Amino acid sequence: MKSLFILIGWCCLWVVPVWAGPTQTILEGYRAAGAGDFSAARGQALYHKSFPGENPHEQRQCITCHHKDPKQPGQHPKTGKRIPPLAPSADPARLQDPAHVEKWFERNCTWTVGRSCTPQEKGDFLTFLLAL
Amino acid sequence: MNTLQKWLGPVLFCTCLGGGLTLGWSATTDLNKKRSSEVAVLQNALYDQECGSCHFAYQPGWLPARSWDKIMTGLKDHFGENATLAAEPQRQLTDWLRVHAADHAQGGKIQKMVRSIPAQATPIRITEIPYFQKEHRKLPLRTWKENPQVRSLSHCATCHPQAKEGSFDEHAVRIPNFGPWKD
Numbered sequence: 001m002k003s004l005f006i007l008i009g010w011c012c013l014w015v016v017p018v019w020a021g022p023t024q025t026i027l028e029g030y031r032a033a034g035a036g037d038f039s040a041a042r043g044q045a046l047y048h049k050s051f052p053g054e055n056p057h058e059q060r061q062c063i064t065c066h067h068k069d070p071k072q073p074g075q076h077p078k079t080g081k082r083i084p085p086l087a088p089s090a091d092p093a094r095l096q097d098p099a100h101v102e103k104w105f106e107r108n109c110t111w112t113v114g115r116s117c118t119p120q121e122k123g124d125f126l127t128f129l130l131a132l
Numbered sequence: 133m134n135t136l137q138k139w140l141g142p143v144l145f146c147t148c149l150g151g152g153l154t155l156g157w158s159a160t161t162d163l164n165k166k167r168s169s170e171v172a173v174l175q176n177a178l179y180d181q182e183c184g185s186c187h188f189a190y191q192p193g194w195l196p197a198r199s200w201d202k203i204m205t206g207l208k209d210h211f212g213e214n215a216t217l218a219a220e221p222q223r224q225l226t227d228w229l230r231v232h233a234a235d236h237a238q239g240g241k242i243q244k245m246v247r248s249i250p251a252q253a254t255p256i257r258i259t260e261i262p263y264f265q266k267e268h269r270k271l272p273l274r275t276w277k278e279n280p281q282v283r284s285l286s287h288c289a290t291c292h293p294q295a296k297e298g299s300f301d302e303h304a305v306r307i308p309n310f311g312p313w314k315d
Contacts, residue, residue: 054212078211079187080287107214 023088023095027126030119038120043128046121051113060112070132087132095126171242173298174232182221186213188289191298192232193242194258196249200229203256259285267302270315281308 027038047070050059065083066074071090074083088094095101109117117125171193180189192200204226207215217225237243241263248263255261259268268285276282282290289295291307305313 076186078284078286080281080283080290081185081187083185107216110214 021096022098023126023130026095026098026101027123029098030123033119035119035123038123038127040124040128040131042121043124043126046117046125047128062108062112064112065108070129087129089132095129101126170240170300171298172232173296176228178221179225179228182217182225183215186215188287188295190258190288192229193234193237194245195233195255196235196246197230197233198254199256200226200233202254204229206256257286275307275310279307279309 030038047062047066048068050061052058053060063074065076066086070087071085073085075081076083084091084094086094105117105122109115109121171191173191183189195203203210204222207217207222234242234246237246245261245263248266249255249261258264271285276285276291288300291305291313292300293306294301294304302313302315307313
């Protein structure tokens with residue numbers, strides 16, 4: 001009897017990631033590209049980190065556009081346009097389309113950090129969002 | 133000769149009537165267009181997705197084709213941001229914008245707007261066009277630039293609630309923190 005429960009539990013361990021769908025596929029892609037274990041804490045640190053902008057006093061952060069709480073909507077600083085929350089727990093449409101995710105990582109990392117983000121950084125960041 | 137005389141009257145009559153009706157009809161439609169402050173609304177999910185995530189998805193009718201060409205070839209540095217597209221959406225959207233650009237507007241505000249652009253100029257902002265600036269010149273800075281909920285005139289939909297439906301009537305304007313616009 002006990003071993004049956006263990007068996008069921010063991011199956012669930014496998015089923016859950018499969019059910020989790022596209023976001024897990026994205027993370028697996030980063031692992032295949034050489035990333036190690038992902039850390040939500042590192043992802044959170046990147047989210048708040050400041051980088052020098054083009055002008056001497058300009059500082060760029062992910063939260064220049066996104067809300068400091070990823071469960072809240074952000075606002076584009078120039079156009080005022082509302083940006084829906086990034087956390088999938090606040091907006092289930094988030095992180096569902098790998099092409100969308102990659103396109104925006106590319107744009108936002110080059111604008112904010114000044115270069116593309118590494119698979120490790122991207123995986124950490126998504127792990128941070130998924131944990132919220 | 134006899135048959136000609138017999139038919140000439142009715143034929144002339146019909147021609148005049150037809151011509152008159154046509155003239156009258158085109159005059160009223162022109163009048164309607166002149167009054168309206170509308171721009172054609174075209175459904176394009178790809179455009180909304182690619183060109184509507186950072187700002188209002190400006191209808192193609194707001195700029196002439198040469199302006200869209202310039203915008204679409206400069207997406208790498210698009211007002212300080214990277215808005216580059218993959219080759220296929222880039223091509224599709226450029227074609228679509230060209231076909232529906234403002235150049236061929238017949239009457240109405242859009243034609244007025246196109247006429248206000250000097251022939252040698254290729255504006256990449258709607259907000260740079262003389263006609264646009266004239267329409268918005270009465271707005272004090274505190275209603276937009278110094279207004280944290282607006283910030284930029286580029287964000288049409290914050291003040292024109294029916295912008296997405298292509299309607300920019302000045303009587304429908306509602307400015308956040310200020311309410312309806314009274315001229």
